[in-house]
Amino acid sequence: MDTATRIEQALTAAVARAEAPPAPPKLAAAVRHAVFSGGARVRPQLCLAVAKACGDDTPAMSDAAAAAIEMLHCASLVHDDLPCFDDADIRRGKPTVHAVYGEPLGVLVGDALIVMAFEALALAGAAEPQRLPALTVTIARAVGTPAGLVAGQAWESEPNPELIAYQRAKTGALFVAASVAGAVAAGSDPGPWRGLGERLGDAYQIADDLRDAVCTPEELGKPAGQDEALGRPNAVAEFGIDGALARLQQLLGEAVDSIPDCPGAPDLQQLVLLQAKRLTPKRLAPASVA
Amino acid sequence: MDTATRIEQALTAAVARAEAPPAPPKLAAAVRHAVFSGGARVRPQLCLAVAKACGDDTPAMSDAAAAAIEMLHCASLVHDDLPCFDDADIRRGKPTVHAVYGEPLGVLVGDALIVMAFEALALAGAAEPQRLPALTVTIARAVGTPAGLVAGQAWESEPNPELIAYQRAKTGALFVAASVAGAVAAGSDPGPWRGLGERLGDAYQIADDLRDAVCTPEELGKPAGQDEALGRPNAVAEFGIDGALARLQQLLGEAVDSIPDCPGAPDLQQLVLLQAKRLTPKRLAPASVA
Numbered sequence: 001m002d003t004a005t006r007i008e009q010a011l012t013a014a015v016a017r018a019e020a021p022p023a024p025p026k027l028a029a030a031v032r033h034a035v036f037s038g039g040a041r042v043r044p045q046l047c048l049a050v051a052k053a054c055g056d057d058t059p060a061m062s063d064a065a066a067a068a069i070e071m072l073h074c075a076s077l078v079h080d081d082l083p084c085f086d087d088a089d090i091r092r093g094k095p096t097v098h099a100v101y102g103e104p105l106g107v108l109v110g111d112a113l114i115v116m117a118f119e120a121l122a123l124a125g126a127a128e129p130q131r132l133p134a135l136t137v138t139i140a141r142a143v144g145t146p147a148g149l150v151a152g153q154a155w156e157s158e159p160n161p162e163l164i165a166y167q168r169a170k171t172g173a174l175f176v177a178a179s180v181a182g183a184v185a186a187g188s189d190p191g192p193w194r195g196l197g198e199r200l201g202d203a204y205q206i207a208d209d210l211r212d213a214v215c216t217p218e219e220l221g222k223p224a225g226q227d228e229a230l231g232r233p234n235a236v237a238e239f240g241i242d243g244a245l246a247r248l249q250q251l252l253g254e255a256v257d258s259i260p261d262c263p264g265a266p267d268l269q270q271l272v273l274l275q276a277k278r279l280t281p282k283r284l285a286p287a288s289v290a
Numbered sequence: 291m292d293t294a295t296r297i298e299q300a301l302t303a304a305v306a307r308a309e310a311p312p313a314p315p316k317l318a319a320a321v322r323h324a325v326f327s328g329g330a331r332v333r334p335q336l337c338l339a340v341a342k343a344c345g346d347d348t349p350a351m352s353d354a355a356a357a358a359i360e361m362l363h364c365a366s367l368v369h370d371d372l373p374c375f376d377d378a379d380i381r382r383g384k385p386t387v388h389a390v391y392g393e394p395l396g397v398l399v400g401d402a403l404i405v406m407a408f409e410a411l412a413l414a415g416a417a418e419p420q421r422l423p424a425l426t427v428t429i430a431r432a433v434g435t436p437a438g439l440v441a442g443q444a445w446e447s448e449p450n451p452e453l454i455a456y457q458r459a460k461t462g463a464l465f466v467a468a469s470v471a472g473a474v475a476a477g478s479d480p481g482p483w484r485g486l487g488e489r490l491g492d493a494y495q496i497a498d499d500l501r502d503a504v505c506t507p508e509e510l511g512k513p514a515g516q517d518e519a520l521g522r523p524n525a526v527a528e529f530g531i532d533g534a535l536a537r538l539q540q541l542l543g544e545a546v547d548s549i550p551d552c553p554g555a556p557d558l559q560q561l562v563l564l565q566a567k568r569l570t571p572k573r574l575a576p577a578s579v580a
Binding site: 018019020021022026028031079084085102103104107108112115118119123126129132133134136137141143144145146148151153154155157158 | 426
C-alpha cells in the first residue's frame, strides 16, 4: 500500500472513532472538516518515509505515529485560525472550522484532535508497548511546551520573540518529531534522522514566510501578507526575499545530504525534492528546483 | 507519603518540565496559574485511593495517572472559562487564566495541559510499558470525543442536548477514568471499580448543579446561577431542588456500597463521605451528611 493511502486510512479510522455514537453531531462534523480539507500530509509522509527506510516492521505503529502527527498539525491550524489569533476565515481555499461551526467548536475540535492523536498512538502501541513511551514523548514534546507548537504560538504573545526559537518551536519541532517518530515506530535508533527533520522544518518555515510575502491569496488558499500585517517575526523581514530564498535552497540541499545511506534513501531524496518544488513560490523558483 | 503530597509533587514535576527553557515566559506563568489555583484534587485523590486499594505496586505510574487526570481537568476549566463559552473572569475566587493573561494564552494553556498529561503518562510508562496503552486509552476516552469532556462541552452547542449524555460526558467520564486508571496503573482488573467512578461522577454533577442554584458567588468562588442564566441543561431544572438533593444522597450511598471488599475499602469509604460533606450545599445538608 502506498504511503498516501496508509495515511488517509489511519486518519479515517481515527475520525470514525471520534464520530461514533454518542458523539455530538456538530463536533463530529467539525472534526471531519478539520482533518479532511485538502492538507498536503507533508509531515506524515516524512514519518512513513523514515519508517520505511528503517524497515517498518510494525506498520500499525508507524501509521498511528503519522496520523497522530497530522492530527496535531490540524489541531494547531484550527486553533491558530481562531479569532483571538489569526482570525482567518479561509484555509486551503475553504472556510475554516470556526467560520463554519462557530468559535466554541473551533476550540473544541482542536482539543479533540490533540486527544485523538494520543489515543491513536496508544491503541497502536499495544503491538509493541516498549516503543510507546519514547514515541509518545517524542511527539508530545514537539507539540507542547517548552519547545513545541504550543510554545511557538505562545511566542506571538511575547514582546520580543527570538526568531529562531519561535520558528523552531512553531514549525521545526513537528518536522523533527515526524522523522524521529518514524524511526522510533520502526524500532530503530532515531539519532541519524534528527538532522533531516531539522533541515526540512527550517526550510518549510522559510518557504511559508516567502509564500506569505509574495503569493496572492488565490495561490495560497488563504489571506496573504499576514506576517507583515500582524507584525509576526518572519524570515522575509529578517533576511529580505533574496536572502530568505538563498537560505531555503541551502537548507533543502543540506536535508538531502543528511539522509543516511540506507535502502530507503532514494525515496526520501525524492520526497525532499518534491517538497522543494511544492514549497518554493513559482515566481521565485530557480531552474534547478522548478 | 500521603496522597495529597504525591499529587502535588507529580503536578509540580510536570509544570517544571513545561516551564523549563526555552519556554515563553507568559505561557509558563499561565500554566502554573492554571494548575496551582486551589483545586480540591478530587479526581486524582480518587485515582490514588483506588490504586492503593489495588496494591499500588508502581507508584510512579499511579502518580502520573493522577496528575494527568488533574491536568486534563484544569485544561477543561481553562477552556470552559473562555469568552466563547462561560466568559468567566473568576474561578475558585481567583482571576481565570484568560482574565490575567489574555484569550490567546487561555487557549494555549489548555492545549499545553492536554499535551503535558499524555507526556506525563508516557514518561512514567517506561516503568511498566505493557500497562501504558490501556492507561492512556482510558484517560483519552474520558476527555475526548465521542463521550468525554470535549464531547460534553460540545453538547452545549447542540439544539437539544440530552441531559444524561451531556452530564456523563462532561463530568462523569473523568470520574470513571480516575477510578479505572487507578486500577490499571496498579496492574489490576478495572472492572470492579467502574461503578464507583460512575456514581461519584453523577453525584458530583448534581452537587455542582445544586451549588450553582443555591449558593452565593462568595461561597462558590465564581459567579452563581450560571446554568439558568446560560440555559444549560441541569439537574435542578429537571428534578427541582428537593428531587436533585434526594438523587445526590442516593448516589453517594450507592458509591459507598459499590466499593469492593478489599484492604483499602475503609479509606475509600472515608473519601466518599468527605466528598459528600464537601459537595452538599450547607443550607441543604441533611444531618447525616453535615
